[in-house]
Amino acid sequence: MSEANNNVRLVMDQLPGDDIQGRSPLHHADLATVAAQGSQEGGVTIQHHPLVGLLTLRCNAGDADQMAAASKLLGVELHCQPLTSSAGEGVAVRWMSPDEWLISVDGAKAFDLETAFHNDMPGHYALVNVGGGLTVLEVSGEHAVDVMMKTAPVDFHLNTFPVGKVVSTVFAKSSATIRRLADDRFELVIRRSFADYLWLWLQDASREYGLVVRT
């Protein structure tokens, strides 16, 4: 290969610049106004986390060197155990499939992590920024589990769905990756194109318990 090819940047920063403001897929819903004017007490609280940095990592779970390097770069351990997650300071890693993990970091730090992987990760792997295609919602409160039970065909009892467990499943007529953050707190990673539909669905499903929107 020619020398010029050595200078090709294989990692690209997907954030356009500080002067260009990013907009979440629920920008139009104006959740700040809904939060300020809506009910302040209720059984279900929904919070939108806009513009989180989401990265899909695919590598070989059987390669101990790769797993160790990835865990070191992430600062949390990369688990091979199905349906698990690990979370640390500003980073969370979800098991998606035997060779795939979904990493979330602060939106502004995704490029740094991509660069660090590009420099130090051994072997054959892929790390792709999927933040543009997904968005994150958090459902919490006394009746959060009731809303989840209405929406997804998964057993949400604490015995079978403990804190830290991750499942990807059908969610209403769309799909979601659900992580249990606490007994009554769930994180949903959903498709950005379904964000409006799922927001309306959750709003409707929460109505009977009293819905609180937080920003």
Added chain:
Amino acid sequence: MLHIFCPHCAEYREEEEFHAKGQAHIPRPLDPEALSDKEWGEYLYFRKNPRGIHHELWVHAAGCRKFFNMTRDTVTYEIHETYKIGEKPTVTAQS
């Protein structure tokens, strides 16, 4: 509604998370050029439709998105086992 054990997620999930992908264990011919049109046509289009034990390919479409095999009874709908691609079924029509 079938209750299906995904061998990759290692737990039972509802059928709506899965898609059936037809008959399993169909190896692609190693030398397609050497096949007659009849043999190639049979590889491409002709599938078994047994009454009883059937080995099928399924995909956990809404979950881990991995393919796996299933031994299912087409009469009773009973699922005898699910196993990963590359593994051999323990329940067969002969056994």
